[in-house]
Amino acid sequence: MPASYQPILRVALAITGVSSAAVYNFSTTTALPVEISRIGPSFSDQIRNFPFSDLFRSSSVVKFRTEGGHSIHGVATGNPASPQPIALLIFANDETKFHSSSDAALEDMAELIRSPVENSPFAMPNRLQTLEAIQSHIDRTKDLTKRANFGLIWFNLDHLSFINERYGWDTADHMLEEIINRVANLLPQSSFFGSMGGGNFVVLTPPGHTAVTARSLMTSILHISDKPICLAEMSLPFSLSVGWGMFPEDGKSVEDLLTGAKAALVEAQRAGGGHERRASTEKTELHLQSSSLEQDLAQAAEKNALFLKWMPIVDTASQRVIAHEALLRWNRPGHGEVSPELFIRCAEEAGMVEVLDTWSLRHACKAAAQWEKPYRVCVNISPVWLASERLSKLIAEILQETGLPPNRLQIEMSESRFFGPEDITFRELARVRALGVRLALDDFGSGHSSLKRLRFYPLDQIKLDRGFIKGLGENDRANEVMSAVLALARALNITTCAKGVETEYQMAFLDAYGCEEVQGYLLGSPVLDQTQPLSRPT
Numbered sequence: 001m002p003a004s005y006q007p008i009l010r011v012a013l014a015i016t017g018v019s020s021a022a023v024y025n026f027s028t029t030t031a032l033p034v035e036i037s038r039i040g041p042s043f044s045d046q047i048r049n050f051p052f053s054d055l056f057r058s059s060s061v062v063k064f065r066t067e068g069g070h071s072i073h074g075v076a077t078g079n080p081a082s083p084q085p086i087a088l089l090i091f092a093n094d095e096t097k098f099h100s101s102s103d104a105a106l107e108d109m110a111e112l113i114r115s116p117v118e119n120s121p122f123a124m125p126n127r128l129q130t131l132e133a134i135q136s137h138i139d140r141t142k143d144l145t146k147r148a149n150f151g152l153i154w155f156n157l158d159h160l161s162f163i164n165e166r167y168g169w170d171t172a173d174h175m176l177e178e179i180i181n182r183v184a185n186l187l188p189q190s191s192f193f194g195s196m197g198g199g200n201f202v203v204l205t206p207p208g209h210t211a212v213t214a215r216s217l218m219t220s221i222l223h224i225s226d227k228p229i230c231l232a233e234m235s236l237p238f239s240l241s242v243g244w245g246m247f248p249e250d251g252k253s254v255e256d257l258l259t260g261a262k263a264a265l266v267e268a269q270r271a272g273g274g275h276e277r278r279a280s281t282e283k284t285e286l287h288l289q290s291s292s293l294e295q296d297l298a299q300a301a302e303k304n305a306l307f308l309k310w311m312p313i314v315d316t317a318s319q320r321v322i323a324h325e326a327l328l329r330w331n332r333p334g335h336g337e338v339s340p341e342l343f344i345r346c347a348e349e350a351g352m353v354e355v356l357d358t359w360s361l362r363h364a365c366k367a368a369a370q371w372e373k374p375y376r377v378c379v380n381i382s383p384v385w386l387a388s389e390r391l392s393k394l395i396a397e398i399l400q401e402t403g404l405p406p407n408r409l410q411i412e413m414s415e416s417r418f419f420g421p422e423d424i425t426f427r428e429l430a431r432v433r434a435l436g437v438r439l440a441l442d443d444f445g446s447g448h449s450s451l452k453r454l455r456f457y458p459l460d461q462i463k464l465d466r467g468f469i470k471g472l473g474e475n476d477r478a479n480e481v482m483s484a485v486l487a488l489a490r491a492l493n494i495t496t497c498a499k500g501v502e503t504e505y506q507m508a509f510l511d512a513y514g515c516e517e518v519q520g521y522l523l524g525s526p527v528l529d530q531t532q533p534l535s536r537p538t
Helices: 006-016 102-117 127-142 160-167 169-184 211-226 254-270 281-297 340-350 353-368 384-388 391-402 422-434 450-456 466-470 476-491 504-512
Strands: 020-025 034-039 062-065 071-076 086-092 150-157 192-197 200-204 229-231 234-236 240-247 276-278 306-315 321-332 336-338 376-380 409-414 438-444 461-464 495-498
Touching (some): 006 034, 006 086, 086 102, 127 150, 127 192, 127 200, 150 211, 150 254, 160 384, 169 200, 169 234, 254 281, 254 340, 281 321, 321 340, 321 353, 353 376, 353 391, 376 438, 384 422, 391 409, 422 438, 422 450, 466 476
Parallel strands (some): 321 376, 438 461
Antiparallel strands (some): 020 086, 062 071, 071 086, 192 200, 229 234, 306 321
């Protein structure tokens, strides 16, 4: 399939000698095709009775004469078995004469276009062709006197990289094929459906459709995941994330519409998958800032812009420092220190988090190996390492490189992140623990599967989310929940560390109910890299 339809249209015009040609996307579930690219005057109003069923049953040119005496020659350029096959139509007015060999040449050209995708049953318009379709929609919608708008819906398959790693590329392709078929069956007449690559797809509602109908279609697309995909003997659940917008309210150009929908999609993905968001000025501005941030972050490690701060961890009973948590920070050139929540989230979305994790782990272990006192060093690592089963190897290499004893290292993973399949996660965590390294579940209470993870995974510690701690003393229920969590941890022989301790009441409560370790501004603020971290709370 060509990257863009425009070169094909130019060749078709040269072959036939006519002045107008267009590419149409035709769905078997709709009556009328959708123009997605054109050169020359529009003739969409002339093709209502064109025999498309004949066109997609043959590789030959199909000829049609309109009521006004105009000639239209068409040939299928896309796989007829796909959800939305593609056709090239050539329009000739009364005065135009087709070249004698033009039909044979069109058939040869169509065969060359079809050949690369004959074996792909779900071939569909690619990214460049989708951009052309959006521009065509804009051009057609501008001419409307009423309801001059249409919707753009951008959706993707959540956790596609994990599906590829866990089940293989073939399974992922079959899942995408089933998703394409399900969505194609939902589309109203004259909709467009194209691919942006990487499991990302765009649907355009017909010109004249309102935000209400666009939202209704978006909701239907979101809910195709209610039914798992059945492949062989597997039943695979899945979810989609959706970002959508309306022309012209959310963008008056192709670039603006796509940027707005992409920003909304990113916001939906941040909610954990299976969600939708509509484009807005605020989301777009944040997305553009993040894109600029991503470019600078990619060079942060190479340009020595990363550094560590150390947060002391205190033994509740003795009030002495027993460990330090390494907090990764970034000094962005020209902007200063960037919020870690912002740049770490950016790294996760851009697939750069492993680079940051490796830098942080290596430098934290190297620093800790030089301390005079054998404090424990705690390092946050993203759970994305678990599915690929490469974390234990990385840790072993860095421990050997730095000479840090394994029992002084604690790896912490946030409960709010996706851990992957339980069997793979358990195996990899068990390998890490077999090295002699401690494991902690960070931000305990911020996610939704805390108890399940406590039951399955080989954990040494849970670190209580600061939201838990903040509520202490505010009401009896918050105190009861905290005391129950601490009792559960003791029953499982798992130690606890409370984050965000800021008041004497919180400290006294945690001490009374057996929380072994605490950290927070009451005990000490993060400090810059230093050879000998603090030995007592500040």
